[in-house]
Amino acid sequence: MSRGERKRVVILLNGEPYRGQIFADGAFVICCDGAFSWAKGRVKIDENLGDFDSLHETPYPAPRRRFPSEKNETDGELAVDLALDMGATEIVFYGGGGGREDHFLGNLHLLYKAAEAGGAEAVCKTNGAEIFLCGKGTRRFPCKRGQTVSLLPFGGDAHILNMWGLKYAEGDLWLRYGSTRGVSNLTENEDFSFSVERGHVLVIVDEEVV
Numbered sequence: 001m002s003r004g005e006r007k008r009v010v011i012l013l014n015g016e017p018y019r020g021q022i023f024a025d026g027a028f029v030i031c032c033d034g035a036f037s038w039a040k041g042r043v044k045i046d047e048n049l050g051d052f053d054s055l056h057e058t059p060y061p062a063p064r065r066r067f068p069s070e071k072n073e074t075d076g077e078l079a080v081d082l083a084l085d086m087g088a089t090e091i092v093f094y095g096g097g098g099g100r101e102d103h104f105l106g107n108l109h110l111l112y113k114a115a116e117a118g119g120a121e122a123v124c125k126t127n128g129a130e131i132f133l134c135g136k137g138t139r140r141f142p143c144k145r146g147q148t149v150s151l152l153p154f155g156g157d158a159h160i161l162n163m164w165g166l167k168y169a170e171g172d173l174w175l176r177y178g179s180t181r182g183v184s185n186l187t188e189n190e191d192f193s194f195s196v197e198r199g200h201v202l203v204i205v206d207e208e209v210v
Contacts, residue, residue, distance in 0.1 A: 008090045009083040013076050013107060016098020018157030019127050027092070029060065030082060032075040035095050043148025049082065050075035051182060074103065081108050083133040084118035088124045106135070111156065112200065132203040138162075141205065148206040149192065151175060151182035165192030176200065186210060 002061075008027040012018075017038035022042050031039055033050030036059040036205060048059040051069040067078060076096070082199040085092050091114045096107040111133040112123035114201040124131040132141070133154060149166060162168040172209070175182045182201075 005116070006089045007087050008092070009086065010043070010092050010094065011076065011079045011083065011086040012036075012043075012045075013093055013095040014099070015103060015107070016127060018094040018125065020125070023092070023095055028083075028086065028088075030079045032079050038095065045169045047082070049079055052132075068206065074106055076103075076107060076110055079114070080113055084114070084120065088114075088118065088120045091122040092122050093122070093124040096124040096131075096175045097128070108154070108202065111202075115200075128207055132205075134194075134196055134201045134203060136196050136198065138195040139203075140191055140195060141203065142191050143187045143189075143205060144209055145187055145189065146209040148208070148210060149187055150184045150202075151194070152202040152203040152204070153177045153179075153182075154200040154202045156199055158201045159197045160201065161195045161197045163192070163194040165189040166194075167207045175199075 010022065010024045010027045010029045012031045012035040014032055014034035017142065022043045029043055029046045030047045031048045033052050034054035036048060036055055039045065045061065048061060048063045051067045053069040080091065090135065099105060111122045111124060111131065114120045115133055115135055122133065156177050158174065158175040160173040162171050165188055167188055
């Protein structure tokens with residue numbers, strides 16, 4: 001990969017089957033274990049990965065390696081490690097919502113790992129929302145007017161200096177870990193943005209327009 005070139009990786013997770021369109025043009029697609037049952041025929045899979053303890057058929061293409069079912073990482077984390085080793089600058093998860101609650105919460109940590117370990121921008125697309133994790137700096141998000149946006153601290157307190165494009169656009173806002181402040185804001189423009197001065201912020205953008 002040449003300097004400055006962006007590499008996009010799509011990771012299909014074995015949570016709630018994703019019902020929408022999978023945008024994978026130009027991306028390397030990694031399918032985790034049982035996700036093959038809902039993703040086959042919908043997108044070209046470049047690599048099947050995992051322990052395959054929840055899949056009752058042989059995936060295509062054939063896995064290059066089978067991992068033991070008793071291991072320290074989920075199949076999703078193994079996929080993120082592979083994506084980062086490939087030099088991914090953007091990671092998009094599909095199928096990460098629903099299913100088992102413990103896996104869903106673990107998938108949120110994969111957003112953190114992608115950002116902190118490799119600096120890749122990552123998003124988890126569920127059937128009802130898009131979920132991002134933002135660290136220090138300014139991020140802008142395209143949106144529709146009237147979408148619900150929730151900003152939640154992740155792993156500790158978070159400090160937001162400026163906000164634009166949201167109904168409740170406060171400057172110098174502290175999101176305290178353990179508080180629900182930041183839930184259910186509303187977009188007022190075709191995009192919104194904010195600047196994080198400290199900590200990490202989960203951004204949950206509901207698909208439905210109010």
